[in-house]
Amino acid sequence: xxxxxxxxxxxxxxxxxxxxxxxxxxxxxxxxxxxxxxxxxxxxxxxxxxxxxxxxxxxxxxxxxxxxxxxxxxxxxxxxxxxxxxxxxxxxxxxxxxxxxxxxxxxxxxxxxxxxxxxxxxxxxxxxxxxxxxxxxxxxxxxxxxxxxxxxxxxxxxxxxxxxxxxxxxxxxxxxxxxxxxxxxxxxxxxxxxxxxxxxxxxxxxxxxxxxxxxxxxxxxxxxxxxxxxxxxxxxxxxxxxxxxxxxxxxxxxxxxxxxxxxxxxxxxxxxxxxxxxxxxxxxxxxxxxxxxxxxxxxxxxxxxxxxxxxxx
Amino acid sequence: xxxxxxxxxxxxxxxxxxxxxxxxxxxxxxxxxxxxxxxxxxxxxxxxxxxxxxxxxxxxxxxxxxxxxxxxxxxxxxxxxxxxxxxxxxxxxxxxxxxxxxxxxxxxxxxxxxxxxxxxxxxxxxxxxxxxxxxxxxxxxxxxxxxxxxxxxxxxxxxxxxxxxxxxxxxxxxxxxxxxxxxxxxxxxxxxxxxxxxxxxxxxxxxxxxxxxxxxxxxxxxx
Numbered sequence: 155x156x157x158x159x160x161x162x163x164x165x166x167x168x169x170x171x172x173x174x175x176x177x178x179x180x181x182x183x184x185x186x187x188x189x190x191x192x193x194x195x196x197x198x199x200x201x202x203x204x205x206x207x208x209x210x211x212x213x214x215x216x217x218x219x220x221x222x223x224x225x226x227x228x229x230x231x232x233x234x235x236x237x238x239x240x241x242x243x244x245x246x247x248x249x250x251x252x253x254x255x256x257x258x259x260x261x262x263x264x265x266x267x268x269x270x271x272x273x274x275x276x277x278x279x280x281x282x283x284x285x286x287x288x289x290x291x292x293x294x295x296x297x298x299x300x301x302x303x304x305x306x307x308x309x310x311x312x313x314x315x316x317x318x319x320x321x322x323x324x325x326x327x328x329x330x331x332x333x334x335x336x337x338x339x340x341x342x343x344x345x346x347x348x349x350x351x352x353x354x355x356x357x358x359x360x361x362x363x364x365x366x367x368x369x370x371x372x373x374x375x376x377x378x379x380x381x382x383x384x385x386x387x388x389x390x391x392x393x394x395x396x397x398x399x400x401x402x403x404x405x406x407x408x409x410x411x412x413x414x415x416x417x418x419x420x421x422x423x424x425x426x427x428x429x430x431x432x433x434x435x436x437x438x439x440x441x442x443x444x445x446x447x448x449x450x451x452x453x454x455x456x457x458x459x460x461x462x463x464x465x466x467x
Numbered sequence: 468x469x470x471x472x473x474x475x476x477x478x479x480x481x482x483x484x485x486x487x488x489x490x491x492x493x494x495x496x497x498x499x500x501x502x503x504x505x506x507x508x509x510x511x512x513x514x515x516x517x518x519x520x521x522x523x524x525x526x527x528x529x530x531x532x533x534x535x536x537x538x539x540x541x542x543x544x545x546x547x548x549x550x551x552x553x554x555x556x557x558x559x560x561x562x563x564x565x566x567x568x569x570x571x572x573x574x575x576x577x578x579x580x581x582x583x584x585x586x587x588x589x590x591x592x593x594x595x596x597x598x599x600x601x602x603x604x605x606x607x608x609x610x611x612x613x614x615x616x617x618x619x620x621x622x623x624x625x626x627x628x629x630x631x632x633x634x635x636x637x638x639x640x641x642x643x644x645x646x647x648x649x650x651x652x653x654x655x656x657x658x659x660x661x662x663x664x665x666x667x668x669x670x671x672x673x674x675x676x677x678x679x680x681x682x683x684x685x686x687x688x689x690x
Contacts, residue, residue: 207505208504221506222505222548226498226549228548244498249492251498324494324522338501342504343514346518350517
């Protein structure tokens with residue numbers, strides 16, 4: 155940490171590698187946690203909107219505020235939304251659902267194309283809070299992985315889910331999804347669904363780091379595929395990067411921070427990136443920030459950033 | 468996963484919202500969003516939790532807790548985004564959520580008491596439940612017994628909720644569990660709508676005696 159007596163390590167851009175230091179002040183900490191806090195507000199806020207509409211009859215202009223749950227819902231009685239992965243499974247069973255829910259799925263797909271598929275995972279999905287907690291606890295306790303599996307297993311699970319939907323005639327993942335069980339039971343009443351959620355928690359805590367969200371979840375895999383070409387991405391300002399790898403340390407999907415690919419594309423290209431924003435706030439060089447793909451793609455060239463100016467001064 | 472699916476599919480006991488598709492289609496189509504539950508003004512509908520013994524996340528109701536009050540505008544059906552609750556249902560009286568079945572061993576009316584509460588409470592009164600008189604062996608007084616007619620019973624469960632016995636003697640069940648099927652090969656020659664194919668005349672004056680004057684019968688002798 156203290157590099158007074160050490161030779162200064164230089165990054166590939168010739169600048170000294172500086173570690174990320176957590177600020178002591180509360181405002182500094184809040185700044186580092188800004189996306190984390192915002193994500194929790196969105197995650198919990200959505201659940202409260204559903205819960206309030208169901209249990210307390212929240213309305214705006216005589217219309218129910220937000221009915222349903224994260225599988226399918228209706229906003230103000232006329233804007234449908236639906237989980238496109240659930241709809242895909244239902245259609246694979248041979249059922250053609252009503253137009254309303256197809257429009258709802260299209261709306262969510264459009265949002266995914268705009269702000270990223272797996273943005274769902276870190277900004278909406280309630281299981282994210284469970285697995286983040288498991289990840290945090292295991293980091294503090296220093297629990298080691300029981301075994302390792304490839305992160306691509308999720309695509310196999312995704313494929314399996316789709317095939318099973320065809321074979322069994324029911325939307326396969328929807329029958330066992332701990333995600334659906336969690337938000338459904340939080341909104342409509344608690345049952346044994348917490349056992350499945352506890353299972354995910356213990357799996358992530360004791361067996362495999364980021365085990366569920368990062369290795370197995372077929373919904374995450376689905377959104378990784380859908381969101382590959384999404385607009386909102388983590389922009390990567392290559393010339394400022396010193397390869398300090400602070401971002402990799404906090405990233406729940408560290409394989410997406412491939413410096414070579416990111417340098418070429420000017421952004422974090424993988425659909426597996428959940429747009430959680432952790433990397434942005436720990437980057438000591440301001441290399442990473444949210445940006446739009448069309449804005450980044452044509453010109454992945456350096457522009458003078460704040461940090462460069464600071465250094466020049 | 469496969470086993471779970473099979474297990475989930477093998478549960479035909481759920482009483483579904485009015486207009487629900489046949490169980491296998493319903494299970495395939497329902498997205499488990501709970502918008503029907505949101506829409507139900509009587510809090511009748513519930514979403515199955517993982518331990519409910521019903522395909523997880525799907526809507527159902529338990530008539531003895533809260534029956535379906537058969538809203539004429541069918542809000543649960545309108546709320547369903549997938550069509551698992553079939554929008555083809557226009558008249559709530561045509562819904563078939565279940566079938567009322569009477570346990571005649573414990574029904575007060577079948578014991579000879581004047582109850583008939585189920586008949587009076589039935590929203591499709593005199594079609595789904597009729598009261599018929601029935602001779603009683605030990606007494607001259609007839610029994611007035613409720614009879615359920617499956618061609619009109621919606622399975623709403625209001626009768627089950629209203630039944631005064633300690634444990635309801637009229638219950639809503641899945642029709643498949645109790646209904647038989649006679650088979651097309653039976654020709655019931657004595658019913659009116661059966662075409663007469665041979666020299667056979669139903670009824671007529673063969674062997675039907677005039678009924679005894681009932682008032683005289685009741686007033687004579689001991690009870």
